[in-house]
Amino acid sequence: MSTSFLPGGFRFVPGMFQYSGGAAAEPGFAIERVRFHRPVPLDEGFKRIEAYITAxxxxxxxxxxxxxxxxxxxxxxGxxxxxxxxxxxLERxxxxxxxxxxxxxSNVCPEIDPPAGPSFHAFSFTRPADNAPPTFVIAGSGEAQEGGASYKERIVRYGETSPDAMAAKARHVHVEMERRMNVLGVSWPDCTATQIYTVHDIHPFLGEDIVRRGAARAGVTWHLCRPPVIGLEYEMDCRGVRAEHVID
Structure with a gap:
C-alpha cells in the first residue's frame, strides 16, 4: 500500500530510512525530472536544487x-x-x-571517471498539472532482500558473476521493480525510461528477462556503474515522466 505525502503532492512506497521505494504524483500534479549536465557535489547540489524548486x-x-x-x-x-x-x-x-x-x-558508482565525492546526477519534483497522465519514479534496487541482516547475507548469489548468476540477480531486481510499480498502480507500459547499472554483460538475459517482460518499451539506458554497496552487482530504476530538463 502506498502512503500519501500531501505537502509534496505525491504518494510513495514505504521503504528504509534513506529512501522510499518510489514516488507517484497525486491527481492534480505531475512529476518533472531535471538532470545536471555534469555531476554536482552533494552540498552544492542541495543548494542548486533548493534554488531551482523555489524558483x-x-x-x-x-x-x-x-x-x-x-x-x-x-x-x-559507510x-x-x-x-x-x-x-x-531532507529533514530540514x-x-x-x-x-x-x-x-x-538511486545511488550508483561510475566505473570510469567517477566523481571525487557523492554527487547529484538528477532530481525530480512535483508541479501542479490538471488532467496529467500518471507520472512516477521508481527508486533504484539491487539484488538484495530488503531489511534485516547485512548485505552479504541478503544478496542473491553473493560473490557470483557468471551469466547464470547475473540473470538470477537481474530477475530478482525486475520482480522488485514490478512490486513497487504495482503499489503505485502503474506498470512497464507506463514507463518512459528504464536504467540499468552494472559492469557485467546484460546481453545474455536482455531479450528474455528485460525486453520480453516489457521493461524496454522505451529502450534501456545501460550505465557502466556499480551499485552503492560492496557485493551488489546489478541495479535498476525506472520512471514515467512527460517533462525532463538538462541544466548546467
Missing part, C-alpha cells in the same frame, strides 16, 4: 526523487553513515520525519 514556485516538500553518483561502493557501515548525512537536509526541507522518508533515490 519554480514550489515548496521543498515537492522534491520527490533523486539520482546520485558516488566514487566507489560503500561498506555497510553506507549508513552517508545516508544519515544525506537525510539531514520537511520531508524526512520519524525515520520515514518519502523521497525515492
Amino acid at each position: 519554480a514556485g514550489r515548496p521543498m516538500t515537492a522534491f520527490c526523487a533523486c539520482e546520485l553518483r558516488s566514487p566507489a561502493p560503500f561498506t555497510d557501515q 553506507f549508513i553513515d552517508f545516508n544519515r548525512q544525506y537525510v539531514g537536509t 526541507w520537511g520531508l524526512f520525519k520519524d525515520e520515514v522518508n518519502p523521497v525515492a533515490r
Whole structure:
C-alpha cells in the first residue's frame, strides 16, 4: 500500500530510512525530472536544487526523487553513515520525519571517471498539472532482500558473476521493480525510461528477462556503474515522466 505525502503532492512506497521505494504524483500534479549536465557535489547540489524548486514556485516538500553518483561502493557501515548525512537536509526541507522518508533515490558508482565525492546526477519534483497522465519514479534496487541482516547475507548469489548468476540477480531486481510499480498502480507500459547499472554483460538475459517482460518499451539506458554497496552487482530504476530538463 502506498502512503500519501500531501505537502509534496505525491504518494510513495514505504521503504528504509534513506529512501522510499518510489514516488507517484497525486491527481492534480505531475512529476518533472531535471538532470545536471555534469555531476554536482552533494552540498552544492542541495543548494542548486533548493534554488531551482523555489524558483519554480514550489515548496521543498515537492522534491520527490533523486539520482546520485558516488566514487566507489560503500561498506555497510559507510553506507549508513552517508545516508544519515544525506537525510539531514531532507529533514530540514520537511520531508524526512520519524525515520520515514518519502523521497525515492538511486545511488550508483561510475566505473570510469567517477566523481571525487557523492554527487547529484538528477532530481525530480512535483508541479501542479490538471488532467496529467500518471507520472512516477521508481527508486533504484539491487539484488538484495530488503531489511534485516547485512548485505552479504541478503544478496542473491553473493560473490557470483557468471551469466547464470547475473540473470538470477537481474530477475530478482525486475520482480522488485514490478512490486513497487504495482503499489503505485502503474506498470512497464507506463514507463518512459528504464536504467540499468552494472559492469557485467546484460546481453545474455536482455531479450528474455528485460525486453520480453516489457521493461524496454522505451529502450534501456545501460550505465557502466556499480551499485552503492560492496557485493551488489546489478541495479535498476525506472520512471514515467512527460517533462525532463538538462541544466548546467
